[in-house]
Amino acid sequence: MATPDAAIIIPHYNDPERLARCLQALQRNDLSGVDILVVDNNSPQPLTAEQARFPEVRFVVETEKGAAAARNRGVAETKAPLLFFIDADCVAADDWVAKAHEAAPTADLIGGRVDVFDETPPPRSGAEAFEAVFAFNFQNYIEVQGFTGSGNLVTTRKVFEDVGGFRGGVSEDLDWSTRAVSKGYKLIYREDLVVSHPSRSDWAALRHKWLRLTQELFGVNGNTPRDRVKWALRAFAMPVSAIVHAPKVLGSEKLNGPVEKLRGLGTLFRLRFQRMIWMLQQAAGQEI
Template sequence: MSDLLPTFSIIVPTYNRPRGLKRCLQAIEALNYPRDLFEVIVVNDGGDQSLAEIVAEFEPRLFLRYVVQQNLGPAVARNHGARLANGRFLAFTDDDCAPASSWLQKLAVQLMAEPRKMAGGYTRNALHRNPFSITSQLLVDFLYHYYNQTESRARFFTSNNFAVAADLFWEVGGFEELMSLAAGEDRELCDRWLEHGLGMVFVRGAVIYHAHHLQLFSFWRQHFNYGRGAWLYRWLRSQRKDGVMHLESPTFYFKLISYPLTMAQDIRAFLLTAMLLFTQTANATGFLFQQFSRRSSKKKLPVREPVQ
């Protein structure tokens, strides 16, 4: 059976989360996939916390490579790891994620059947008592429900759970390195992927567990940055098309905010609706901040060149 399975390079960008990285590597070590068919590339994005001891703990048991770059953001870190990759397919996850044991096997089955498609899995929140983490997960659930209703014709995956053929990843240009925040770079890549006429398929059984602990300020900052990333994504998209920045319809935002009420109409659902409204307020603030920052700087963003 292992002779039929493809090789993978699992790329994990990390920044100042040593405990999260250790949990991630423990989960990767437990993958139900032949050990000689995957490697792990950990890219430290200029964090100031030492990770060498954590990585060294796993080196005897995994084909593992550890590299350090200056702090340039997760998009650059993922591209850095992809340049070092030897696998036929690239699988991306993050340092606050723990893949289920069947994660890589589920992605492999799909990619063997349709190697020219991007395969993305399902993310579950691992912090069931954190209301901010619950709300962020609910937002992702809505986006997957909205964009991926037909699993064989998906349109959006988060960057912590998808896999692609390495050659096709570079054919479309990799992650957009102008997007230095952990915000919107996945959406921008998916958009370009589809523009190249390539397909996406949602693999519901390819599960990772996301443990991103949030408090009020970090929750606001996360969604503020999502707004900044959304502006840059839409600006980049406009440069490839008609020069006009297009937004989603008002119906999209109404459906997003009211999403909890489609599942229940109790006090918890109303509280989650209020928190989703809070995320969109932060998002809109970040969007406007990025727009006015560009105008005030009077700088023209560089035209995208393919990443190699």
């Protein structure tokens, strides 16, 4: 077979319904010269039905756990010079592939917009309201903080091989894109490169997300005594940040009515206090 122009790499673990939705959305794109790889992290639920439904997609099993290992395996399985990363629970816009091709020559790493949608009927829960206001601000990540996520990422094989693969056990998006930028590679944001991601529907799902992120961010922070002191100081800033961000929730046009705004506000304070507790435990050398 001829070498494809680009490869779409999708890490997956035990979420076949959302994966099918992701693949359906990609089928609405122009996929000429594009290799689609689903890298499954050895899910207990087999993807037999999805393989039959999407015969043009290549399905690969990676037994090493974690999205980092899955993405690395996907890159190894294709020779395509362009690499497009999307997550299995994301929904690509109908022109996502075309926009990825268009953006690829403009920079070494391109991150796009990630919109949030709800999978449950209104009104929003506190978790959904919080995510509607705060989740996936990729423009801020890229243009202010200097990193991007890998759920909507365009890069090249040349860049990937020079930077090295994603690393598990840390905030892999932050780690990989920071390494790339430190090597002098150009990172930009593209508003027209769009995917959508479902909001976390309840406190348990939101808590799980931020527990994982807090663990990963501590891995990037460092573990020396000085690093721990800095982490503790960041922990004490969490409640203050809730007060600072409260007007953003109350004034958000994304939230409908006082019920959603009050639920979002309550979740904001609950989450920031929870993160403070986790971070202080980490600073003290405890597992969370």
